[in-house]
Amino acid sequence: MVEVGLTHFLVVSAFLFAFGLYAIITRKNAILVLMGVELVLNAANINFVAFSRYSNYGLNGQLMALFVIVLAAAEAAIALAIVLNIYKTFGHVNVDEIDNLKE
Amino acid sequence: MSIYDLIFYLFATLTIVSALMVVSSDNIVRSAFYLLATFFGVSGIYVLLGADFVAVTQIMVYIGGILILLLFGVMLTSNITNVEIKKGTAKILPAVIGIGILLGAVVSVMTRTKWKIHLTEIPQTTSFELGKLLITDYVLVFELLGILLLIALIGAASMARREQE
Known part of the structure; x- marks a missing residue:
């Protein structure tokens, strides 16, 4: 095994x-799509x-x-509010x- | 192989395997808990890169905030007795092929590029330097992020509490 360098971190x-992209594309539950966004x-x-x-x-x-962590926190809060509204409207x-777009 | 490499491989394996479990698990609650392991592994990678403040922020914001928020989302939008989610079936094969090609391309670019490595001396604790940058070069971004967080907080609260007419 070679010594750990920049490339190793980039590959991880x-x-x-x-x-994350796979979760965004294939998952149907909105919360799992959100988890994919967090991975990305x-x-x-x-x-x-x-x-x-x-x-x-x-x-x-x-x-x-x-800064990205701060934006991720804001994004998660807004997205969860939207998901709750979707659940209230559609039941899933x-x-x-x-x-x-309308009920 | 030094102890540094060993710890790196440990955290990298933890991160990648648990991320794989997040996207492949059938149970949404299990996915959320594997996400915890992923965030923890990423935080360990930050420590290996000498970013102690970012690592602690990762644990506090991601595990303490975002993951709890996601778990609340799971609990508020699923029946506890029936947490199985709908799986995508028809789209899995094209998604795997496409993502595989993308991953191969990105990894090959990452490994073949001759990066200009300039190993800087990381200060013992980064929080002092980060704080100094935050109130000098990045003070505008700092203030804007504060306002953005306030807007996001008020917007999320007002959206989630809106009563149905």
Whole structure:
């Protein structure tokens, strides 16, 4: 096994990204789609922090990761509110069956 | 193989295997708990990259906030006795093929590129430097994020509490 370098972290992040995208595409429950979005955001964060470590741009990458975490928190709160409204309106949260804008 | 590599492989395996379980588990509650393991593994990877503050923030915000929010979402939108979710069946094969091609392309690009490695000296604790950057270079982003969080909070609360007429 080779010594752990930048590439290893990037490959882990690529796997997380692929799994997140898979969840977004195939899952029908809206909350599982949200989990996929969180995985994708985590993959982006790993890239930010890894490049921050292995290049000479200082701590800017880590700061971007912090901003992404804040945005993820806001996104999760809004998305959960929307999902609750969908559940109140339709009685389920299957994203493939929700095709009406009005009740 | 140093202890650093060993810990990296441990956390990488934890992250990837639990992420795979998140997307392949049939039970939505189980998916949420595998997501906890994924977040924990990612936080360990941050520690290995010398980002202690980001790692702690990851644990506090993701595991303490977002995951709890998702679990509340699960509990409010499913019957506890029947938490099995509808699985996508028809789309799984094309999705696997497409994602496989994408993953192969991304991994091959990542591994073949000659990255300009410049191993910087990470300060012992990053929180002081991060805080200094946050109130100098990034002060506008900082303020905007504060306002955005306030808007998101008010919007989410008003949306979730709206009564049906």
